[in-house]
Amino acid sequence: ENYIKSKDEL
Amino acid sequence: MNIFRLFGDLSHLLAIIILLLKIWKTRSCAGISGKSQILFAIVYTSRYLDLMTTYISAYNTFMKIVFVATSYATVFLMYMKFKATYDRNHDTFRIEFLIVPAVILALVINQEFTVLEVLWTFSIYLESVAILPQLFLVSKTGEAESITSHYLFALGSYRALYLLNWVYRYYAEDHYDLIAIVAGLVQTVLYCDFFYLYITKVLKGKKLQLPA
Numbered sequence: 001e002n003y004i005k006s007k008d009e010l
Numbered sequence: 011m012n013i014f015r016l017f018g019d020l021s022h023l024l025a026i027i028i029l030l031l032k033i034w035k036t037r038s039c040a041g042i043s044g045k046s047q048i049l050f051a052i053v054y055t056s057r058y059l060d061l062m063t064t065y066i067s068a069y070n071t072f073m074k075i076v077f078v079a080t081s082y083a084t085v086f087l088m089y090m091k092f093k094a095t096y097d098r099n100h101d102t103f104r105i106e107f108l109i110v111p112a113v114i115l116a117l118v119i120n121q122e123f124t125v126l127e128v129l130w131t132f133s134i135y136l137e138s139v140a141i142l143p144q145l146f147l148v149s150k151t152g153e154a155e156s157i158t159s160h161y162l163f164a165l166g167s168y169r170a171l172y173l174l175n176w177v178y179r180y181y182a183e184d185h186y187d188l189i190a191i192v193a194g195l196v197q198t199v200l201y202c203d204f205f206y207l208y209i210t211k212v213l214k215g216k217k218l219q220l221p222a
Contacts, residue, residue, distance in 0.1 A: 004187055006121075006187050007130070008066050009172070010073050 012178050020172030025164035028081045032157045033087050038095035041158050043147040044088040045105045049140035051081040057133035100150045103143035112136040138197040154218045163208050166201030169194050
């Protein structure tokens with residue numbers, strides 16, 4: 001969850 | 011996703027399309043820094059390795075593939091196809107002075123010491139200074155074609171919009187990433203001088219002339 005949150009940006 | 015980030019990504023995509031059109035239509039890459047384009051290719055390669063491991067959304071995957079593909083296409087066009095028009099004499103910024111510090115900083119200041127995270131952090135640091143060879147080239151030649159300044163305006167706006175996106179995410183999602191924010195601030199500040207010239211000159215139909 002944390003990974004997706006911080007790496008969902010381009 | 012929020013409106014700031016969407017417009018930021020679209021502005022980024024627009025910049026890349028403007029650049030490719032400029033090179034393809036004029037069949038020339040005069041006034042464009044090949045070194046900056048090499049840095050962008052390194053940035054996207056080191057940042058988007060998670061394409062193999064993590065699926066976030068179709069949009070995310072599609073845009074990452076577009077950014078990687080177009081950055082390599084631009085380098086190919088500049089150093090192979092339209093090599094004769096590449097301004098080698100003015101594009102002399104030593105990019106190792108940008109890459110090495112970014113590697114060191116990524117190894118020292120990162121969120122966790124894993125390969126993916128350190129490479130991602132390296133790409134964030136490198137992207138914040140990747141435009142320097144291009145700005146250096148414009149300052150050396152003293153001017154830029156209007157299409158090139160539109161490219162730079164779109165490219166500079168993308169990270170400025172990301173700053174607004176990070177403000178929004180801090181208040182709306184209680185989420186922030188200090189590494190990306192600080193690097194994004196540095197990246198946007200580097201464009202300030204250009205933004206000023208663009209708004210006061212190019213938008214009035216004048217050519218972008220840097221004070222000699």
